[in-house]
Amino acid sequence: MTRIFSGVTPSGHLTLGNYLGAIQRWVSVDQHQSPHQEDALFSIVDLHALTVEHEPARLRRLTRQTATLLLAAGLDPKVCTVFVQSHVDEHTRLSYVLECTATDGELRRMIQYREKSAKQQSVRVSLLTYPVLMAADILAYRTDEVPVGDDQAQHVELSRDLAVRFNQRYGHTFTVPRAVVPPVAARVMDLQEPASKMSKSASATTGIISLLDEPAVIRKKVMRAVTDSGSDVEYDRVERPGLANLLEILAACTGGEPAELAAGYDSYGAVKKDVAEAVVELLRPLQERHAALCADPGFLDAVLRDGAERARALARPTVDAAYRAIGLL
Ligand code: AQP
Numbered sequence: 001m002t003r004i005f006s007g008v009t010p011s012g013h014l015t016l017g018n019y020l021g022a023i024q025r026w027v028s029v030d031q032h033q034s035p036h037q038e039d040a041l042f043s044i045v046d047l048h049a050l051t052v053e054h055e056p057a058r059l060r061r062l063t064r065q066t067a068t069l070l071l072a073a074g075l076d077p078k079v080c081t082v083f084v085q086s087h088v089d090e091h092t093r094l095s096y097v098l099e100c101t102a103t104d105g106e107l108r109r110m111i112q113y114r115e116k117s118a119k120q121q122s123v124r125v126s127l128l129t130y131p132v133l134m135a136a137d138i139l140a141y142r143t144d145e146v147p148v149g150d151d152q153a154q155h156v157e158l159s160r161d162l163a164v165r166f167n168q169r170y171g172h173t174f175t176v177p178r179a180v181v182p183p184v185a186a187r188v189m190d191l192q193e194p195a196s197k198m199s200k201s202a203s204a205t206t207g208i209i210s211l212l213d214e215p216a217v218i219r220k221k222v223m224r225a226v227t228d229s230g231s232d233v234e235y236d237r238v239e240r241p242g243l244a245n246l247l248e249i250l251a252a253c254t255g256g257e258p259a260e261l262a263a264g265y266d267s268y269g270a271v272k273k274d275v276a277e278a279v280v281e282l283l284r285p286l287q288e289r290h291a292a293l294c295a296d297p298g299f300l301d302a303v304l305r306d307g308a309e310r311a312r313a314l315a316r317p318t319v320d321a322a323y324r325a326i327g328l329l
Helices: 016-028 046-051 056-073 090-099 104-108 111-118 125-139 150-170 215-223 241-254 258-263 268-294 297-326
Strands: 004-008 040-044 081-084 145-147 178-180
Touching (some): 004 125, 016 056, 016 145, 016 241, 016 268, 040 056, 040 297, 046 056, 046 125, 056 081, 056 268, 081 297, 090 125, 104 111, 104 125, 111 125, 111 150, 125 150, 145 150, 150 297, 241 258, 241 268, 268 297
Parallel strands (some): 004 040, 040 081, 145 178
16 A cells, blocks of 8 residues: 655645646546545645745635645545645644754755745745645655655655654654656746746746636747747757746646657747647646536535545544654653
8 A cells, every 4th residue: 555645835826837747646646546545645735835925815715726626637535535734733733743853954955945035034934844844744644655746855855854763763653755756847847937947926927827827828828938049849958948848848738758749840839839739728627627616615615624534533643653752741
């Protein structure tokens, strides 16, 4: 049995990057690898959205929207567990114990902390400790695999380190997890700034495809994507990052290989046209299901209630064991 856990932060509207880097695999592979709902857990990690400036009403809206989008993308509550992080107290209980296992130095080295804190005047303490809470999310379920995009691989590495350290100091308590990163589109880049990751919390939206963007908007954004000077179509992440990003998106949407796909084109315009249509077709069923799910909010409430109950029952014994192991009465 392989237990899988992964999460998504309701810090903005979900992007094509979130979908291709993580959600696509959760839906097509991860939720089906075991007949037990308990072996595939997917969380809307709302506490992580409090690590930067936020607006309470917007967070509530985005938490529901994110959960609805996960179901619309194809997570099936009959075969997996979908829940909201803050509904399961075990995450924060365990996080404190893991803060007593992590060091200040290793948290300050996290790339995402360095990048996000550099853009802010006043940095919340939780932005520094967020990877520890993420480790708690993972370790509380004795997770084996964490399917994530490339940007989260460092945080999963930290979870591994904390699990190993805790087990060595206090006795075997946690499963040591491993990150699973997709072979293509593990880091989808911003269409206007191919050197930056496509991020749901970015201030400018012209380079970001949101999962709920209408087809006309998607076509416009892709056709205006920044590409590199040059006319022959070649897959080269270093010399042609803009074009490489588009080829990776196309490969992830259609199941091909970026370099092989490149060989079939003789102009950037033709690549863009096919990317736009592939993304529109990829998102069409998701958008239709999203609209249907929005008409039945009671269904979402029931899914999240059941998911939280199941998650609590799974996490509690592990967190209790960690409390006992570290010396708490
Ligand atoms: N651009 C991306 N390409 C591939 N995968 C990505 N992921 C995020 N951006 C890309 C993956 O999506 C999953 C959920 O991400 P998250 O919600 O935990 O937060 P994040 O990694 O910080 O993603 P964002 O969209 O950039 O959010 P903000 O703007 O709030 O920081 C993860 O598996 C992630 O790797």
